[in-house]
Amino acid sequence: MSSSAAQQPTPQLFFQTINAYQRTESLKAAIELEVFTAIGEGNATPSDIAKRCSTSERGMRILCDYLCIMGFLAKQDQRYSLTPDAAMFLDKRSPAYLGGTTEFLCSPMLTDGSKNIAEAVRKGGTALPDEGTIGPENPVWVKFARAMGPMMAMPSQLIPKLVDPQANQKLKILDIAAGHGLFGIGFARNNPQAEIVALDWAPVLAVAKENARQAGLTDRYSTIEGSAFDVEFGSGYDLVLLTNFLHHFDPPTCETLLRKVRTALVEGGRAVTLEFVPNDDRVTPPDTATFSMMMLISTPAGDAYTFAELEKMFANAGFTRSTIQQLPPTIEQVVISER
Amino acid sequence: MSSSAAQQPTPQLFFQTINAYQRTESLKAAIELEVFTAIGEGNATPSDIAKRCSTSERGMRILCDYLCIMGFLAKQDQRYSLTPDAAMFLDKRSPAYLGGTTEFLCSPMLTDGSKNIAEAVRKGGTALPDEGTIGPENPVWVKFARAMGPMMAMPSQLIPKLVDPQANQKLKILDIAAGHGLFGIGFARNNPQAEIVALDWAPVLAVAKENARQAGLTDRYSTIEGSAFDVEFGSGYDLVLLTNFLHHFDPPTCETLLRKVRTALVEGGRAVTLEFVPNDDRVTPPDTATFSMMMLISTPAGDAYTFAELEKMFANAGFTRSTIQQLPPTIEQVVISER
Numbered sequence: 001m002s003s004s005a006a007q008q009p010t011p012q013l014f015f016q017t018i019n020a021y022q023r024t025e026s027l028k029a030a031i032e033l034e035v036f037t038a039i040g041e042g043n044a045t046p047s048d049i050a051k052r053c054s055t056s057e058r059g060m061r062i063l064c065d066y067l068c069i070m071g072f073l074a075k076q077d078q079r080y081s082l083t084p085d086a087a088m089f090l091d092k093r094s095p096a097y098l099g100g101t102t103e104f105l106c107s108p109m110l111t112d113g114s115k116n117i118a119e120a121v122r123k124g125g126t127a128l129p130d131e132g133t134i135g136p137e138n139p140v141w142v143k144f145a146r147a148m149g150p151m152m153a154m155p156s157q158l159i160p161k162l163v164d165p166q167a168n169q170k171l172k173i174l175d176i177a178a179g180h181g182l183f184g185i186g187f188a189r190n191n192p193q194a195e196i197v198a199l200d201w202a203p204v205l206a207v208a209k210e211n212a213r214q215a216g217l218t219d220r221y222s223t224i225e226g227s228a229f230d231v232e233f234g235s236g237y238d239l240v241l242l243t244n245f246l247h248h249f250d251p252p253t254c255e256t257l258l259r260k261v262r263t264a265l266v267e268g269g270r271a272v273t274l275e276f277v278p279n280d281d282r283v284t285p286p287d288t289a290t291f292s293m294m295m296l297i298s299t300p301a302g303d304a305y306t307f308a309e310l311e312k313m314f315a316n317a318g319f320t321r322s323t324i325q326q327l328p329p330t331i332e333q334v335v336i337s338e339r
Numbered sequence: 340m341s342s343s344a345a346q347q348p349t350p351q352l353f354f355q356t357i358n359a360y361q362r363t364e365s366l367k368a369a370i371e372l373e374v375f376t377a378i379g380e381g382n383a384t385p386s387d388i389a390k391r392c393s394t395s396e397r398g399m400r401i402l403c404d405y406l407c408i409m410g411f412l413a414k415q416d417q418r419y420s421l422t423p424d425a426a427m428f429l430d431k432r433s434p435a436y437l438g439g440t441t442e443f444l445c446s447p448m449l450t451d452g453s454k455n456i457a458e459a460v461r462k463g464g465t466a467l468p469d470e471g472t473i474g475p476e477n478p479v480w481v482k483f484a485r486a487m488g489p490m491m492a493m494p495s496q497l498i499p500k501l502v503d504p505q506a507n508q509k510l511k512i513l514d515i516a517a518g519h520g521l522f523g524i525g526f527a528r529n530n531p532q533a534e535i536v537a538l539d540w541a542p543v544l545a546v547a548k549e550n551a552r553q554a555g556l557t558d559r560y561s562t563i564e565g566s567a568f569d570v571e572f573g574s575g576y577d578l579v580l581l582t583n584f585l586h587h588f589d590p591p592t593c594e595t596l597l598r599k600v601r602t603a604l605v606e607g608g609r610a611v612t613l614e615f616v617p618n619d620d621r622v623t624p625p626d627t628a629t630f631s632m633m634m635l636i637s638t639p640a641g642d643a644y645t646f647a648e649l650e651k652m653f654a655n656a657g658f659t660r661s662t663i664q665q666l667p668p669t670i671e672q673v674v675i676s677e678r
Contacts, residue, residue, distance in 0.1 A: 009427035010668040011490060012626055013410055014437055018444050020362035022453050022632055027356045029456035056463025061621075062635045062642070063460045068622040069629055071352055075622055088348035098353055105357050114361050117368035121402050124395025151350060282400075283407040283414055287351055290408055293361055296401045303401070329349040 026066050028106060031090065031099040035063065036072070036082060040091035044079040097150060104147035109133055109140040113297035125300040133298045134248045136227070137201050141179065145200075145207035149180040155243075155274060155330050156182040160190035162325060162334060163239065163272050167191035171238045174199065174264060176228045177245045181208025183274070184241060185215050199224040199231065228257060233264040240265060243274040244332075247291065250301035251313050258317030265339040271314070276304040277324060277333040287331040310335050365405050367445060370429065370438040374402065375411070375421060379430035383418040436489060443486035448472055448479040452636035464639040472637045473587050475566070476540050480518065484539075484546035488519040494582075494613060494669050495521040499529035501664060501673060502578065502611050506530035510577045513538065513603060515567045516584040520547025522613070523580060524554050538563040538570065567596060572603040579604060582613040583671075586630065589640035590652050597656030604678040610653070615643045616663060616672040626670040649674050 030036060038052040046061035053060065064080050067073040072086045082091065089098040104110075112128060113120070119127040126132035133140055164171060164187060171194040175184030178198035185208075188194045196217070198208045202225040212221040224231050228245070240261045246254045261271050276291035283289050288304065295302035305313075311322045314337040322337040369375060377391040385400035392399065403419050406412040411425045421430065428437040443449075451467060452459070458466040465471035472479055503510065503526060510533040514523030517537035524547075527533045535556070537547045541564040551560040563570050567584070579600045585593045600610050615630035622628050627643065634641035644652075650661045653676040661676040 008668050009423045009435075011424070011428050011437055011493075012668075012670060013424050014366075014428050015670070016626060017362050017366045017409055017411075018441060019629070019633070020359040021364075021450065022456075022629075022636070023356050023359035025360075025453040025456045026632060027353070029460060032457045033460060053460075055461045058463040058640075059460035059635060062631045063456070065621045066629060066632045069625045070356055072356075075620060084348045085350070085352050089350050089353055096348075098350055102357060111360065114364040117361075117364045117402070118371045121368060121372060121392075121398035122394045124397040154350075281414060282404045286408045287355065290358070290361075290405060292401045293365060293405045294358070296398060297361070329347050329351075331351060331354070 022066075023070055024106070026063060027070070027072070028102055030063060030067055030072070031102060033063075034092060035060070035067070036086050036090035036099075037092040039073065039080055039082050040087060040093060044081065046078075046080075049080065096153065101147050101151050104140070104144045107140055107143055109138070110294075110298055117293075117297060120296050125296065126298050128298065131300050134300070134302070137203070139203070141201065142203050142207065145179045145181075145204045149182055149211065152180060152182045152243075155327055155332060156186035158327055158330070159183065159243075159272065159274065159334060160187045162327070163187075163270070163336065164191050164194070167194075169193060171195070172236055172266075173197065174233055174237045174240045174261075175208075176240060176242055176261070178208045178223075179204060179243075181205075181211045183243045184208075184221075185212055185217060187239070187241075188212075188217050188220055189215060195220045195222075197222050197224060197234065197237075199226070199228055199233070201226065229253075233260065235264050236266055237264050238266055238269050240269070240271045241274075242271060246273060246310070246313075247275060247295055247304055248299050248302040250303075251305075251309065253301075254313045255316050258314055258319070262318050262339055267339065269339045271319065271337040271339075273310065273335040273337065274327075274332055275310065275335065276331065277307050277310065277335065278304050280306050280308060282306065285331065288333070307333075307335065361405075362409055363445070365402060366409070366411070367441055369402060369406055369411070370441060372402075373431060374399070374406070375425050375429035375438075376431040378412065378419055378421050379426060379432060383420065385417075385419075388419065435492065440486050440490050443479070443483045446479055446482055448477070449633075449637055456632075456636060459635050464635065465637050467637065470639050473639070473641070476542070478542070480540065481542050481546065484518040484520075484543045488521055488550065491519060491521045491582075494666055494671060495525035497666055497669070498522065498582075498611065498613065498673060499526045501666070502526075502609070502675065503530050503533070506533075508532060510534070511575055512536065513572055513576045513579045513600075514547075515579060515581050515600070517547045517562075518543060518582075520544075520550045522582045523547075523560075524551055524556060526578070526580075527551075527556050527559055528554060534559045534561075536561050536563060536573065536576075538565070538567055538572070540565065568592075572599065574603050575605055576603050577605055577608050579608070579610045580613075581610060585612060585649070585652075586614060586634055586643055587638050587641040589642075590644075590648065592640075593652050594655050597653055597658070601657050601678055606678065608678045610658065610676040610678075612649065612674040612676065613666075613671055614649065614674060615670065616646050616649065616674065617643050619645050619647060621645065624670065627672070646672075646674065 050060035184196035278289035291304040319337040389396040389399035523535035617628035631643040658676040
């Protein structure tokens with residue numbers, strides 16, 4: 001863009017943004033029609049892709065062009081190919097396939113919350129009934145546990161390497177709000193002496209237990225059914241995992257939980273928090289910082305907390321020291337807090 | 340981004356795109372709450388903006404951060420300011436305010452069409468009933484005429500300067516599917532000897548006539564009520580305007596209309612077409628090329644035609660020569676076709 005073009009205001013950003021919902025819907029359609037899988041299999045022309053996906057050629061051409069514009073496909077000489085991201089995450093035959101996460105990410109519980117953002121801004125919290133996603137035993141979390149595993153595969157492998165790099169000592173680990181259970185399972189896979197206690201609502205734990213069984217972990221895997229705010233944790237934990245959990249609650253609620261976490265830890269024990277932690281400006285890094293809007297839409301008082309805010313919550317709960325680490329290539333950060 | 344980070348596939352684009360609907364909804368909320376106007380008036384902190392917009396401070400802080408990430412606001416020392424685009428197009432006090440266009444751009448007629456893009460791809464045309472937006476006398480076009488004027492203000496001033504730069508000769512102009520009427524009115528404003536005949540469905544023409552009256556053009560402004568495909572155009576036109584019209588129809592339908600247009604033109608007369616004309620690759624320029632998806636969603640067989648396709652339609656209809664010109668800073672192009 002020339003500098004004079006950049007200086008003149010244009011309605012382009014407005015137009016792009018007001019139509020951004022078509023990006024969501026086009027990507028959903030492409031996943032539903034298995035367009036990425038079809039192209040991964042070698043279909044490259046609108047005609048061949050359309051045949052493989054049982055659609056019109058014209059509709060497929062328009063969809064594939066749109067997918068090019070969004071950056072999921074490349075096009076040369078009227079032939080489409082997958083970008084590396086699409087090949088890795090959107091071809092059904094890839095072990096890192098993420099298409100199933102739309103079951104959760106596009107569930108009405110989340111999308112309905114965004115239908116009235118003005119009201120959420122007025123209120124300062126979700127406009128959904130029954131406390132949004134954090135309502136008691138909200139079934140969306142079973143959907144989450146079933147659908148979001150693939151999205152968590154990468155961080156669940158990275159975190160144990162960061163926190164337990166030697167992997168040569170007995171570790172007792174409490175996995176709070178375990179969901180799919182992959183974080184605890186990741187620690188158990190990393191360290192054959194790690195023993196996991198997974199905590200979540202019973203219907204969600206069914207998914208975690210299934211995943212643990214598939215990982216061959218039954219003898220080192222036990223569970224506590226219920227809400228993390230209500231049940232007894234037990235004690236003697238070397239690590240307590242708080243993965244994508246604190247962002248649902250306000251700081252006083254988090255602090256109450258963290259005090260309980262601290263009591264469950266052994267001397268020298270650590271809390272391991274995975275979170276979307278924006279910089280102090282709250283607008284960078286952009287993908288991390290947008291998570292705050294997701295929490296406004298879907299929870300009464302949750303947020304994407306800065307490291308300073310998390311550090312203060314842990315300090316108020318009695319932890320001596322917190323440190324933060326990036327977890328590339330994910331957009332999340334890990335905070336490790338010492339008892 | 341470092342080159343190694345760029346090479347490693349990440350789920351970021353997937354995540355951004357699947358959540359893109361939150362961009363639409365957040366911008367709509369900000370317009371509804373008059374956030375841009377509030378900041379334009381000098382409110383800069385979350386607390387002051389929240390007070391002016393009658394919202395919670397927490398919700399406003401999260402919304403404003405999200406607007407920063409999207410590029411509509413800037414933030415420094417916890418104070419927000421408008422970007423030049425937002426000041427020009429989203430502050431209600433600006434004459435170029437575009438907020439009202441959401442009445443059309445986010446009308447259920449358009450957003451409902453995108454709820455089942457997979458079905459539109461299968462069919463090769465809109466999944467909406469009654470031919471989508473081109474159904475007979477579809478009331479969405481009255482909404483269009485009332486809401487979209489501000490978006491068309493800029494092109495409606497630029498095109499007359501391009502087509503009638505001297506503005507010193509009598510011109511009889513047919514404005515097909517006039518809508519808000521601004522294009523014809525632009526020619527009449529540019530040239531005191533220009534006489535406009537505006538054609539559209541009666542309820543839409545009411546808006547065009549109102550705009551013509553406000554521009555003081557009653558004596559040089561007449562109308563033809565009905566569908567461009569059915570009514571008599573009359574004859575002796577120096578110019579026929581086809582602004583944002585051809586994209587709703589398939590090429591044979593366009594050619595039928597263009598033959599009729601040609602007949603209505605004088606020797607040496609010209610058809611002036613404003614369109615979203617992508618390059619031959621159909622994926623650049625991106626903002627222009629995305630318009631094809633809008634047509635798939637909302638019409639049975641419309642498209643964003645390339646210049647080669649438009650040129651062929653005009654040639655098949657008997658026009659001797661077509662030329663294309665960019666219309667910066669808009670994302671549209673003007674095709675001038677000689678009888």
